[in-house]
Amino acid sequence: xxxxxxxxxDAVEAAxxxxxxxxxxxxxxxxxxxxxxxxVPELLIPQEPRPHVGSMDIDLALNHLKIQxxxxxxxxxxxxxxxxxxxxxxxxxxxxxxxxLHGSVIKVEVDLLSGEYEGTGKKHRTQVVQGMKAxxxxxxxxxxxxxxxxSVEGKIPGGGLDxxxxxxxxxxxxxxxxxxxxxDRLKEKDxxxxxxxxxxxxxxxxxxxxxxxxxxxxxLVQEGLAKIAKHFSSxxxxxxKFVADFEExxxxxxxxxxxxxxxxxxxxxxxxxxxx
Numbered sequence: 001x002x003x004x005x006x007x008x009x010d011a012v013e014a015a016x017x018x019x020x021x022x023x024x025x026x027x028x029x030x031x032x033x034x035x036x037x038x039x040v041p042e043l044l045i046p047q048e049p050r051p052h053v054g055s056m057d058i059d060l061a062l063n064h065l066k067i068q069x070x071x072x073x074x075x076x077x078x079x080x081x082x083x084x085x086x087x088x089x090x091x092x093x094x095x096x097x098x099x100x101l102h103g104s105v106i107k108v109e110v111d112l113l114s115g116e117y118e119g120t121g122k123k124h125r126t127q128v129v130q131g132m133k134a135x136x137x138x139x140x141x142x143x144x145x146x147x148x149x150x151s152v153e154g155k156i157p158g159g160g161l162d163x164x165x166x167x168x169x170x171x172x173x174x175x176x177x178x179x180x181x182x183x184d185r186l187k188e189k190d191x192x193x194x195x196x197x198x199x200x201x202x203x204x205x206x207x208x209x210x211x212x213x214x215x216x217x218x219x220l221v222q223e224g225l226a227k228i229a230k231h232f233s234s235x236x237x238x239x240x241k242f243v244a245d246f247e248e249x250x251x252x253x254x255x256x257x258x259x260x261x262x263x264x265x266x267x268x269x270x271x272x273x274x275x276x
Contacts, residue, residue, distance in 0.1 A: 001188060003248040004053055012054035014099040014106035014157075015039075019058050021097075021156040022110065023164035025078050032063035034143045034167050036113065038189065040174045041196055043150045043166065050200045053189075057109040061143050061169070062134045064114045064127035074130050083157075084110065092133045093126060099157040115141035138180040139220050142173035146215075171201060171208065172215055176224030182239065183227040191242035194228060195262045198269055205265070209272045216273060225275045228266065233276075235263045 019039060026033055035043070037059025042052040067075070084095040095110040114127040114134035126133040148170045153163040169177070175197060182190040201208055215221045232239035243262040249255045270276045 001245060003188065003246050004192075005248055007053040007056060010101055010104075011056045011106060014101050015056050015058060015108050016054065016152075017099055017101075017155055017157050018097050018108045018110065019166070020152060020154050020162050020164055021082065022058065022060065023152070023166050024156070024162055025082055026060075026075060028072060029062075029067055029075060030165075030167060032066040032144075034061045034063075034147055034169050035059070036061045036137070036140065036143050036169045036174070036177060037111075038193065040169055041193060041200070043152065043168050044148060044171060044174070045197070045200050046202065050196075052196060052200070057111065059111050059113055061113045061115070061137070061140050062127075062129045063144050064119045064129050064134060067129050076130065076132050079110075091135070093135045097157065111135065113137040113140055115144065117141050137177065138184070139173060139177040139224055142176055142218070142220055143169040146170040146173050171197065171211055172221065175228070176221055179224035179226075179228040182231050182242075188242040188246040191231065191239045191262070192246035194239070194266065195243045198265050205269045205272065208269060212273055222275075225270065225273065229270050229276050232263055232266045232270075235260055237263070239263075239266065 023030070038055030039058065042054050045052065079095055084097050086092065086095055093112045095112070097108045097110060099106045099108055112132065112134040114129065114136055116136045116138065119127040126135050146169065148168050150166050150168050151163065152166055153161065156162050175194060178190050178194050181187065182194070198205060198208065212221070228239070231237055240259045240262040244255045244258045247258050249258060267276060
């Protein structure tokens, strides 16, 4: 089980440096690349007074419908030119970057993902982008339709301060995809990320409800919300338990408080939208 304590400052700092480097490195493709996954809340939501834990890896969504024409360099060539590599026996859509930091080397994983629609048939788990494979992710198609741009400053691997503008999935596709992920795997942080967004998003549940309402007729939005509802259906359900497990509170009273708050907060949001 991976909990908040596993998200060490060095691991998160290394991953953030890779994120900044990738945003610069793949700049000529930026219009067709969107950041999804665990970095989204930190970049979308003001970090005071309640900071997010960040992420220890990078999930990039590639628009397989648009990135077929070769740029000055292929994406794979750009990656390998900066030291990104695949590991034998690993999935072909996973790259790694070794980051020297504070006297040690931290290996950061980069996953290349894509939408499901068009491209390869339903039987295939991947899309083909410039000869590379990108793993299909349920709900990812929405990320290309609802994007926010965020300016981020930090050091790239090996040092050197850089400032980049990152195209980030907005809150609607992010939560939809988290609902899909929560239903598809056992990862405590998926549930915690959902809870964090409801807790920390500016304007809270009222604003989130307004963000979602225009998109409720979309099948993927309904599916993602239904999957969140499924796993937060009771205080004993997997969702609230995962939230408390990720927080790894020291005393039972705090565990019970977090569990109840996660259940009540997420159900209040879903009721506003008519999902439960």
